[in-house]
Amino acid sequence: EVKLEESGGGLVQPGGSMKLSCVASGFTFSNYWMNWVRQSPEKGLEWVAEIRLKSNNYATHYAESVKGRFTISRDDSKSSVYLQMNNLRAEDTGIYYCTRRTDYWGQGTTLTVSS
Amino acid sequence: DIVMTQAAFSNPVTLGTSASISCRSSKSLLHSNGITYLYWYLQKPGQSPQLLIYQMSNLASGVPDRFSSSGSGTDFTLRISRVEAEDVGVYYCAQNLELPTFGGGTKLEIK
16 A cells, blocks of 8 residues: 655744655655645645656756755655755745655645744 | 646536536647646545546546546546545646646535
8 A cells, every 4th residue: 555654844933944754655665756745725736846766866846936945855765755945934834745746645744834 | 837727616516416627728738649647636625635537537546437537638527427425525637747737626516
């Protein structure tokens, strides 16, 4: 059974940093592109970042809204993907989902950026 | 970015009858390889989105065959035959031809 479990959300002040983690199981992690997608009442579902495979030199892509502030990374030995978020803004508030390409989604972790 | 457009609410349907949900993209999602990169998801209350349909017309694993999807390069329809109570939620279309974008979601309304 494919499982994706996110962790690391919480409350952070504007300008602060947070790192989200996602541990995968039930499939060969190193064979799949991984994404972070977020959801908020204001913006709905918004793709955030993608990381490809070792054979793609772990190429990364970002939404314009987070480029330069967020960094996606992966550790295939731990079946894990991460999202380092810096210089956080109120509009980054939402539920962050780890997704396997386009099919499986985790249950999400909530980030609140507020003073 | 490719913009995905959906109505906020479906036409109200009675349980046991069929429902249709539409989605439009700002650019054709048909790749030169013949695949149309259109996806449908259902987000049930309190849950994360779950994949229903991939590449426009392929049923995801475990999804009942009451669900089907069709379309052209830019206009798509998700059909649910014999709507059941468990089908309640918000339906999202999404594209993966380019960096992913999602529609705003259509809430299935039950009479």
